[in-house]
Amino acid sequence: MKEWMDVLPEVACPPGTLKPLIVDGLEVLIVNLGGVFYGLEDCCSHDGDHLSDGDMEGGAIICPRHGARFDLKTGAVLSPPAYEDINVVPVRVSHGMIQVQH
Numbered sequence: 001m002k003e004w005m006d007v008l009p010e011v012a013c014p015p016g017t018l019k020p021l022i023v024d025g026l027e028v029l030i031v032n033l034g035g036v037f038y039g040l041e042d043c044c045s046h047d048g049d050h051l052s053d054g055d056m057e058g059g060a061i062i063c064p065r066h067g068a069r070f071d072l073k074t075g076a077v078l079s080p081p082a083y084e085d086i087n088v089v090p091v092r093v094s095h096g097m098i099q100v101q102h
């Protein structure tokens with residue numbers, strides 16, 4: 001059974017920011033979109049770059065290497081050169097702490 005793990009105080013990731021973390025060896029990107037938190041694997045499906053180094057635009061993250069775009073909520077690929085979605089990571093807030101399921 002998967003468990004929830006505290007990874008970051010909620011106040012450390014205000015709206016409009018993203019935070020890269022390593023959780024049990026998995027590189028995770030935590031995003032605060034308007035007060036709602038989302039988690040994604042921090043790895044572009046095109047050639048593996050860190051999406052956490054990219055820019056956010058609307059509800060998308062833009063890969064810094066070749067410009068592929070992904071939906072921050074769902075991990076769905078929005079534009080090439082990537083053609084595969086990225087995995088989402090379950091995230092919640094409990095008692096002021098951001099938690100990731102692993």
Ligand code: FES
Pocket residue numbers: 044045046047048049063064065066067068081082
């Ligand atoms: S590594 Fe992300 S678009 Fe190429």
